[in-house]
Amino acid sequence: SQTIHQWPATLVQPVGSPLSLECTVEGTSNPNLYWYRQAAGRGLQLLFYSVGIGQISSEVPQNLSASRPQDRQFILSSKKLLLSDSGFYLCAWRPGQGVGYTFGSGTRLTVV
Amino acid sequence: AQSVTQLDSHVSVSEGTPVLLRCNYSSSYSPSLFWYVQHPNKGLQLLLKYTSAATLVKGINGFEAEFKKSETSFHLTKPSAHMSDAAEYFCAVTSGTYKYIFGTGTRLKVLA
Numbered sequence: 001s002q003t004i005h006q007w008p009a010t011l012v013q014p015v016g017s018p019l020s021l022e023c024t025v026e027g028t029s030n031p032n033l034y035w036y037r038q039a040a041g042r043g044l045q046l047l048f049y050s051v052g053i054g055q056i057s058s059e060v061p062q063n064l065s066a067s068r069p070q071d072r073q074f075i076l077s078s079k080k081l082l083l084s085d086s087g088f089y090l091c092a093w094r095p096g097q098g099v100g101y102t103f104g105s106g107t108r109l110t111v112v
Numbered sequence: 113a114q115s116v117t118q119l120d121s122h123v124s125v126s127e128g129t130p131v132l133l134r135c136n137y138s139s140s141y142s143p144s145l146f147w148y149v150q151h152p153n154k155g156l157q158l159l160l161k162y163t164s165a166a167t168l169v170k171g172i173n174g175f176e177a178e179f180k181k182s183e184t185s186f187h188l189t190k191p192s193a194h195m196s197d198a199a200e201y202f203c204a205v206t207s208g209t210y211k212y213i214f215g216t217g218t219r220l221k222v223l224a
Contacts, residue, residue: 006155
């Protein structure tokens with residue numbers, strides 16, 4: 001069966017520090033992968049999506065970047081965190097069009 | 113262009129009474145529509161989806177939703193609320209592209 005792993009679950013980082021959040025999917029190949037951010041009291045904002053290794057589409061200009069070094073690995077990064085980067089980050093995957101996402105359990109990032 | 117509007121940011125119901133969470137969508141093409149549930153500090157779980165088959169869709173935990181093209185709506189209902197239904201609910205739409213558009217969420221409170 002397919003599973004998605006996302007870590008860490010919680011993270012507290014100082015302003016200006018780097019960030020690396022990792023997401024991996026098991027039990028499938030060539031998934032579409034997504035990073036979403038959920039700020040307090042707001043909906044889900046799509047940050048990046050990837051349809052294959054090395055293929056990254058960015059939805060909003062921001063302080064973050066994403067990479068897909070392997071088929072089932074999706075990494076969200078920042079060189080220098082801002083206070084506004086705080087939020088709940090969700091990784092998701094789906095096998096094809098018209099099929100719902102499967103979400104990871106999320107990472108609560110607090111930038112202090 | 114696609115968009116989703118969740119008409120209520122908060123809904124309160126008494127345990128045992130019906131639940132109605134409203135979602136209206138806009139899409140240039142035949143949409144696929146989804147409802148997700150999110151418990152605090154957790155990822156999103158798919159409740160149900162509409163992908164151009166039966167307009168009345170049954171999901172998990174007794175939830176169902178009806179696709180009404182004439183009203184561009186996809187409201188989520190449940191005949192009898194349970195305390196465990198207290199959570200945030202998100203409606204999402206896609207029209208065959210790689211990304212989904214999520215609503216801003218409806219927080220459901222169930223009163224004892």
